Amino acid sequence: MSKLLVVDDDLEMLSLVRAALEKDGHQIDTEADAAIVQPARCQLYDLLLLDVMMPNEDGFSLCRRIRAEVDCPILFLTAKAEDAALVQGFGLGADDYIKKPFSLAELRARVNAHLRREVRQPTHTLSRGGVRFDMQAKVAIAGEHPLPFTKGEYAICEYLALHAGQVFTKEQLYEAVFGFDAEGDPSAVAEHIKNIRAKLKSDDINPIKTVWGVGYKWQKNNVL
Secondary structure: OOEEEEEOOOHHHHHHHHHHHHOOOOEEEEEOOHHHOOHHHHOOOOEEEEEOOOOOOOHHHHHHHHHHHOOOOEEEEEOOOOHHHHHHHHHOOOOEEEEOOOOHHHHHHHHHHHHHHHOOOOOOEEEEOOEEEEOOOOEEEEOOEEOOOOHHHHHHHHHHHHOOOOOEOHHHHHHHHHOOOOOOOOHHHHHHHHHHHHHHHOOOOOOEEEEOOOEEEEOOOOOO
């Protein structure tokens, strides 16, 4: 059983989400006011669902305030699906987003996919394209320092590196990493890739190659 926190000022939405996720055996806590949610409380949960548009404090602000102290996946519930909003959300450390209106089946599938990913326990290391992966600790290292990847960013890099040289579409990456493809928005993968590249830039590493019109691949050697 996983413990989740859902933050949304819409009480009807909170009730619907709680009922849907409790069907999968999860313990669900809810909060209607993001401003009173503290990082120490968030550390008690296995996953956070944050509405973006809330009074007092919105979901983006809450994510920014807690992310440095919270290691679990953070998913946004949002009607704001334009590119600027996605860039902002992923830049703050979100792992995924679910567009409103959404079906309860989609919600359950997306949440459970992220939770399943959290309990995977790889036991070896891998070095590809200038990046070393500690697959037990789920840490990527360039040179002698860990890269500041979110869990979603790390998972995408690990999957691509494990299959170095193979090209994957955004849809294939989303399904492989997050485990749900029927309603998955490939924009999430594209924004994660942008953030990954930005974080690798300071180390002068660019192992992810865009294959135009197809998708992405991880280069076996860091040679473009």
